[in-house]
Amino acid sequence: MYSNITTAIVCGLKSVCIQVEADVSDGMPVFEMVGFLASEVKEARERVRTALHNCGYKIPAKRITINLSPADVRKSGSGFDLPIAIAVLAALGEIEAGALERVLVLGEISLNGKIQPIHGVLPVVAKAKETGMRRCIIPYGNQAEAELIPGIELWAAEDLKEIVSYLKGRTYQRKRPLLEKSGHTCVPEPDFSEINGQRTVRRACEVAVAGMHNFLMIGPPGSGKTMIARRIPGILPPMAEEEQLEVSEIYSICGMLPQNGGLMKQRPFRTPHHTISPNGLSGGGALPRPGEISLAHKGVLFLDELPEYKKSTLEILRQPMEDKEITLVRQSGTYRYPSDFMLVVAMNPCKCGYYPDRNRCSCKDTEIARYLGRVSKPLLDRIDICAEAPLMRYEELTQKEANESSESIRRRVMAALERQRYRFKGHPIRYNSQILSKDMERYCRLNCTQQKYMKEIYQKMKLSARGYYKILKTARTIADLEDSDLIRDRHLNEAVCYRMQDKKYWE
């Protein structure tokens, strides 16, 4: 007898529906599987056979053939066990074929028939809804995650027998998910009010976020660079529902959704260690998994100790930062992952970390230049704002006076972003940091005296063309923060103050 059932796998962020066909016919007693299978899918044969046996189903001495189609898509992942098992049962006549119409099944099973949770349930369920499935059968452990997609019926089961009983007509009763999701159990984000002093970096941070400019902090160890970076997601505007879903899908593929099963409500903050490989950053593998840049989608990618990263690793960042997505081409196909993040980097001023405090730093000038020169220049070209985080004195560390909270900074940031949304309506860009040099004249217009002044600055500070545009973009953001349509002199000056480090080292 023949049976057919639908399941799906995740390819990049897309899901592809896969048909699982089973046929039981006379012949040599074998259990055969075909259809471009990865080794973990091939192993499903043993799991399914044993699980069926252990659940009390008799496998007759017949020829059982499983085909997964379309045959040109490589099948990987552990979600095929359950659909194969059910397809076999249907082919054996245990389940009626009608019960499996427009039903999507996925899950891993263990030898005793228990159904194990798998990765990537969220995008698959979304796909099922999109293709007009009426029901999804999923592992109980993934129930909370799958329920994030409203409008599709879910059957979450703990073991094979239970599923079969539902398919035979028993009514399904929704169970409480493993961990009841609740909107309020999020760990509160760290707040800017916990940071004493460092007013320069606070302000530079605010400007950077308000225009989505990439941001560099230079300072000695222990000056609070990481602390500040951790608080940046908290002053970005809250994520819209679609954004939350987008981010959650990426995390679902990696099996990194929060334990309570809710959506990713907070903006991601990713801080990969500097030993990370290029593939770890970009996403990789024969069937590529999202890398750190995709995990930081809609959030902050923080690279601490920038000069320690391998050059080849950092070069990876260039294209995704421009395109806001990364395209990975493998033998098995082309995969696209979004990577729209704000880059925040931190570094020490020199090898020992204490320059320009000559009492503690005895690095030679050439050593300092060499240390700073280690950083990839193309990457620095994409960073608009730079500020120093100096070492703090004891009194500042222990001061009691209240600091401004993230919430109040966020209000100003959101107002500035709102101005940008209005300005760039109908244009492909969204933030000041994305203004192209050809559009400078349109968005960052200067009057005659300002042009003359900028010419003077350009020559005095030995700026490059790129450096000049960065200043204009930053000035635009500062003006937006002040709710001003015109860029004024003081905005330009402040932007100059946050420009990238000296020409002597970096340009």
Place this chain on the structure above:
Amino acid sequence: MEEKQKYQYWMRRIPGIGNKKLKKLVEYCGSAKEVYGLSRGQLEKVPGISAKDAEAICAGRRSFDIEKEAEKFAEEEISMITIEEADFPKRLTYLSDCPYALFYKGQLPPEDERTAAIVGARMCSSYGRAVALELGERLADCKAAVVSGMAAGIDSFGHWGAIKGGGRTYAVLGCGTDICYPRGGRELYGKIQINGGLLSEYLPGTPPAAAQFPARNRLISGLSDVIILVEAKQKSGSLITADFALEQGKEIYAVPGRLDDALSKGCNELIRQGSGIVTSIEELLLELGFLPREKEEKDKITKKSLEKEELLVYSCFDLHPRNLEELVKLTKIPVSVLADLLVRLQTKGLIEEYFKNNYRKK
């Protein structure tokens, strides 16, 4: 090249014969040319010259083609002067191991020129840099020359100060005068040659070596009337210069630092031992009998052109550098406004940003 110089050059190049022996030979014979004419037997009779030395001199005579070498030397565009000459710097002849010959580019300090050495740490602080520059400039104002070693840090800034002030400055090198060391000092090297001179007791082409630097320090102190130490750690080459100065009976002044400044430990220690202390450049110049010129004028003019807030920020700058964070604290002006003011002061050329968000008076 003069005839007698050829012989002097030959004598200076004999390996194994040091300054003291050269001096004895010249005292005994009168000139290098005479030494060249002596037989081995006669050489051995010169007091202080052993049989081995005589052998070396004879060997030098055999292997050395005077004419050819003189031509080669002339190509280097380096001048040479020996103690046989009358215009050899008098100040150096008092040294116990006065070099037999000096090689130089540019000029030698005239006898009547007042000279001061500015020495100190190579990895100096911004404060040290500011003091060295100011000192150099003010000395130039008083028509006193700055002598130093052209090393990175304080030495270089002392030279630069003198050049900025339109004065003269001399560098005593620890390598051949044709070699620019440190390499990064190429610009300064050129400037010193025009505004003074580059001196060395080492033959042209001698690469820098650690052992040569303490020795050249004796020439720095020897050439100077007074030695001013700006910043020196507890173990610093500048303290060697101070030791030589002490031996040579020169005046030593040290710029004091805070107790916990590692970079001023050496200076503070010197002061404790009784050296002079620099409490103000003005007073130092008076004490040395150098006539200072009025300088207040310049400051007044710049201050007039500033707005009130700019002035408030500018007044925070003294010899110490300031970073943005400190200025926020000092002035209580919010960062966004302060950033604007700082850039305005920068464009007016009053301050400079020497490291990200770290500023100092220009």
